[in-house]
Amino acid sequence: IAGITQAPTSQILAAGRRMTLRCTQDMRHNAMYWYRQDLGLGLRLIHYSNTAGTTGKGEVPDGYSVSRANTDDFPLTLASAVPSQTSVYFCASSEEVAGGHEQFFGPGTRLTVL
Amino acid sequence: GQNIDQPTEMTATEGAIVQINCTYQTSGFNGLFWYQQHAGEAPTFLSYNVLDGLEEKGRFSSFLSRSKGYSYLLLKELQMKDSASYLCAVKDSNYQLIWGAGTKLIIKP
Numbered sequence: 001i002a003g004i005t006q007a008p009t010s011q012i013l014a015a016g017r018r019m020t021l022r023c024t025q026d027m028r029h030n031a032m033y034w035y036r037q038d039l040g041l042g043l044r045l046i047h048y049s050n051t052a053g054t055t056g057k058g059e060v061p062d063g064y065s066v067s068r069a070n071t072d073d074f075p076l077t078l079a080s081a082v083p084s085q086t087s088v089y090f091c092a093s094s095e096e097v098a099g100g101h102e103q104f105f106g107p108g109t110r111l112t113v114l
Numbered sequence: 115g116q117n118i119d120q121p122t123e124m125t126a127t128e129g130a131i132v133q134i135n136c137t138y139q140t141s142g143f144n145g146l147f148w149y150q151q152h153a154g155e156a157p158t159f160l161s162y163n164v165l166d167g168l169e170e171k172g173r174f175s176s177f178l179s180r181s182k183g184y185s186y187l188l189l190k191e192l193q194m195k196d197s198a199s200y201l202c203a204v205k206d207s208n209y210q211l212i213w214g215a216g217t218k219l220i221i222k223p
Contacts, residue, residue, distance in 0.1 A: 040215060041215055042118065042201070042203075042212075042213030042214050042215045042216065043157070043201070043203075043211075043213040044213070045210055045211070048210065058210065090156060090157070097209045098144070098209050099144075099145075100145050100162040100164060102147065102159035102162065103147075103159070103211065104159075105156035105157050105158070106156060107155070107156055108155075108156055
């Protein structure tokens with residue numbers, strides 16, 4: 001049982017390039033999330049999906065897009081990377097959005113934009 | 115605005131007890147979560163409180179007072195492996211988690 005996987009583990013990217021971070025879960029969870037984590041700040045929600053086929057904007061969505069074509073996959077795309085997008089990106093999932101369902105996190109992608 | 119406050123760093127001794135506080139101001143409240151995050155790793159779930167009072171789970175306990183916008187995480191019989199960051203998060207009226215910046219706990223022998 002893998003839980004949530006993310007790829008790549010780390011990446012160095014030139015500014016202006018397009019990049020897709022991959023996220024796959026095998027727990028059949030309805031809800032999925034993308035966060036970024038920066039030193040001294042809490043996890044910040046980029047985009048979320050309450051169920052397959054739907055997505056929503058979080059606290060810091062600018063410069064990012066997502067899709068949720070099926071239950072398992074939730075890729076995050078940076079259309080044209082900028083240095084301020086240097087961060088650690090975590091994908092997470094939960095059974096449902098409401099209630100006390102915990103979020104399970106992937107191992108993270110460390111992204112550096114030069 | 116929404117705000118979660120917790121101390122940046124705390125130090126404690128192996129075998130002792132430590133209490134990590136969290137205060138919050140959010141638009142709505144649908145529960146409070148505590149997560150543990152070791153350096154370079156992903157956060158992992160520790161506890162969930164939605165009603166006032168204490169929830170105990172082994173060496174870890176979590177307390178909630180909704181009227182005061184306050185929670186704490188209590189860690190007993192500290193072990194070196196408890197050295198980590200502890201993240202407080204509140205589920206708001208939109209069912210999204212608002213996260214504190216985390217408390218780095220340093221355990222000394």
